[in-house]
Amino acid sequence: MPPLRPELQAAHDEMDETGQDYAFAVCPTWQGDAWEVNTKEVNIYSALSGTFKSHAEATAAGTAWLLGV
Structure with a gap:
């Protein structure tokens, strides 16, 4: 796997650092012109x-996703 x-x-490291089972992180898209939520x-x-x-x-x-889980 690459x-x-x-x-x-x-973003994954940030989520892992929380120690919580459910987390999200915001990061720029590959093109850099928008944002995505992981x-x-x-x-x-x-x-x-x-x-x-x-x-x-x-x-x-x-945040809405996190509140819905």
Whole structure:
């Protein structure tokens, strides 16, 4: 499996540092023109569908996801 891009690896590291089973991290898309929300559910990592125009919008989506789990 190829290594994760640095931004995504940083997001995973950030989620792992919380020590919580459910967490999210916001990081820029590969193109750098939008934001995405990566999620952690125990040991499963995924991303919310879609991208967001601002960091604040992505954070709000991540918070809504976290409150819904």
